[in-house]
Amino acid sequence: MPGPLKPAPAAPNGLNPNSAFYKAREKVHPKKVEGPFRLFKWAVLFLTLGIYYITPWLRWDRGEFSPDQAVLVDLANRRFYFGPIEIWPQEFYYVAGLLIMAGLGLFLVTTSVGRAWCGYACPQTVWTDLYMAVERWVEGDRNDRIKLDKAPMSAEKLAKRTTKHAIWLGIAVLTGGAWVFYFTDAPTLLRELLTGQAPFVAYATIGVLTFTTYSLAGLMREQVCTYMCPWPRIQSAMLDEDSFLVTYKAWRGEPRGSVKSAEAAPGTIGDCVDCMACVNVCPTGIDIRNGPQLECITCALCIDACNDVMDKLGRPRDLIGYTTLKRDVAESKGETLAPMWKVIARPRVLIYGAVWAAIGIGMLVVLAGRSRMDISVAQERNPVFVVLSDGDIRNSYTVKLLNKEHRPREFDLTVSGLDNARLSLPVSGEAPAKRLRLKVRPDGVDTYRVQVRVPAASIEDEQSEIVFKARAADGDGDTMETTRFTAPEREDDGDQE
Numbered sequence: 297m298p299g300p301l302k303p304a305p306a307a308p309n310g311l312n313p314n315s316a317f318y319k320a321r322e323k324v325h326p327k328k329v330e331g332p333f334r335l336f337k338w339a340v341l342f343l344t345l346g347i348y349y350i351t352p353w354l355r356w357d358r359g360e361f362s363p364d365q366a367v368l369v370d371l372a373n374r375r376f377y378f379g380p381i382e383i384w385p386q387e388f389y390y391v392a393g394l395l396i397m398a399g400l401g402l403f404l405v406t407t408s409v410g411r412a413w414c415g416y417a418c419p420q421t422v423w424t425d426l427y428m429a430v431e432r433w434v435e436g437d438r439n440d441r442i443k444l445d446k447a448p449m450s451a452e453k454l455a456k457r458t459t460k461h462a463i464w465l466g467i468a469v470l471t472g473g474a475w476v477f478y479f480t481d482a483p484t485l486l487r488e489l490l491t492g493q494a495p496f497v498a499y500a501t502i503g504v505l506t507f508t509t510y511s512l513a514g515l516m517r518e519q520v521c522t523y524m525c526p527w528p529r530i531q532s533a534m535l536d537e538d539s540f541l542v543t544y545k546a547w548r549g550e551p552r553g554s555v556k557s558a559e560a561a562p563g564t565i566g567d568c569v570d571c572m573a574c575v576n577v578c579p580t581g582i583d584i585r586n587g588p589q590l591e592c593i594t595c596a597l598c599i600d601a602c603n604d605v606m607d608k609l610g611r612p613r614d615l616i617g618y619t620t621l622k623r624d625v626a627e628s629k630g631e632t633l634a635p636m637w638k639v640i641a642r643p644r645v646l647i648y649g650a651v652w653a654a655i656g657i658g659m660l661v662v663l664a665g666r667s668r669m670d671i672s673v674a675q676e677r678n679p680v681f682v683v684l685s686d687g688d689i690r691n692s693y694t695v696k697l698l699n700k701e702h703r704p705r706e707f708d709l710t711v712s713g714l715d716n717a718r719l720s721l722p723v724s725g726e727a728p729a730k731r732l733r734l735k736v737r738p739d740g741v742d743t744y745r746v747q748v749r750v751p752a753a754s755i756e757d758e759q760s761e762i763v764f765k766a767r768a769a770d771g772d773g774d775t776m777e778t779t780r781f782t783a784p785e786r787e788d789d790g791d792q793e
């Protein structure tokens with residue numbers, strides 16, 4: 297049997313070949329803290345979780361034939377409902393626009409105020425914060441939890457652990473449950489879930505999301521931000537010396553020392569009393585006094601903790617504060633600081649903001665002016681044209697008419713671009729006319745084969761541009777599409793009918 301590993305001689309690169317590749321996790325026991333940033337975090341937590349859990353239960357009256365759920369991703373019918381807005385699959389560019397806006401918004405926030413998304417609004421942060429609050433409520437604050445971790449198993453420890461994990465699981469189930477309600481009528485699905493009649497995929501989705509919520513927010517916590525999330529690495533590229541970060545003002549805090557040593561040698565000791573309050577409240581377990589770090593999610597709880605210490609000592613606040621690298625250097629030299637608006641309203645931020653606003657306004661304009669109907673026209677190729685016995689030329693087209701309203705409608709179809717063009721349906725037996733009235737089913741597409749007949753005298757070229765226009769018979773909207781009309785070459789009479 298091999299003996300225990302002995303320290304190996306250092307490799308030429310200086311690394312010990314027996315050392316572990318990954319550092320073992322040191323469990324973080326964040327301490328309770330109070331202050332304005334903590335209050336703000338509570339507000340964001342309640343707001344975001346409230347929106348997430350309540351939204352599927354909000355109703356929106358869209359009339360008799362439409363679902364009344366305010367926000368609904370109707371996969372079966374390939375629709376997305378958002379209040380009065382209904383997005384069809386062919387309008388997916390709206391969703392793409394929203395995603396682009398979300399990405400740009402993240403750039404904008406990061407460039408101006410650093411990792412505010414990570415610190416306050418990221419789902420991982422919000423749910424972890426909620427899970428930590430439950431843990432604190434059940435097992436006590438930092439010292440109690442450390443003691444409980446070290447204590448041997450007892451009835452009390454078992455009861456506390458069981459209660460904590462049961463509440464965590466309950467939150468995880470509710471989180472998965474809320475998600476599936478976005479995809480179908482929430483009250484109906486809840487009834488089906490409770491009576492065991494919901495589709496398997498609903499139970500499976502809740503199961504997966506229960507597992508991920510419980511493990512990511514309850515067990516893995518800060519490791520998700522440190523090791524799994526790519527965003528901290530991407531953000532580093534967006535930050536510059538004018539980005540706001542949670543910063544320890546080393547020029548003011550160092551050399552750190554106790555109150556006693558400061559009193560014994562006035563003027564030689566900095567403001568930091570090395571009380572570790574900032575480290576103990578940190579949800580990622582880092583020491584902000586070591587400078588900016590990848591693990592720092594910029595939650596600002598260390599600012600609250602340190603300000604509390606400074607207040608008690610009667611020293612100025614903001615030894616740890618939100619500031620930029622440039623302002624920190626200027627402050628350390630006693631220089632006058634530029635006004636805050638100048639730091640925030642710099643070109644990079646303004647450009648991100650302008651692009652973001654332009655996309656948003658563009659989408660609103662397109663949304664406001666979009667038609668509730670659509671047309672698509674395809675020219676038939678076999679044959680491309682027919683020369684009729686009276687000399688007229690005829691082309692055939694497949695016309696698809698889309699009615700986005702939840703009531704049957706009639707559309708008047710006309711064609712322009714060639715004089716005296718007339719339309720007919722081959723199956724109707726009616727004489728060609730300048731206008732065809734076509735019925736279209738509610739909330740769907742109807743396809744018609746349409747023939748266009750044009751006197752030879754009206755045609756100059758082999759290929760002419762024509763425009764099909766569909767106009768709602770009730771006058772409520774129109775839509776058009778351009779296509780080609782093909783005629784024979786002068787010396788070629790084409791197929792004769």
Ligand code: SF4
Pocket residue numbers: 544549567568569570571572573574575585601602605615616
């Ligand atoms: S809370 Fe403030 S005083 Fe205490 S260790 Fe941190 S920086 Fe120093």
Ligand code: SF4
Pocket residue numbers: 542574577578579580581582583584591592593594595596597598599
């Ligand atoms: S160092 Fe401060 S701001 Fe950064 S994660 Fe820790 S508590 Fe939050």
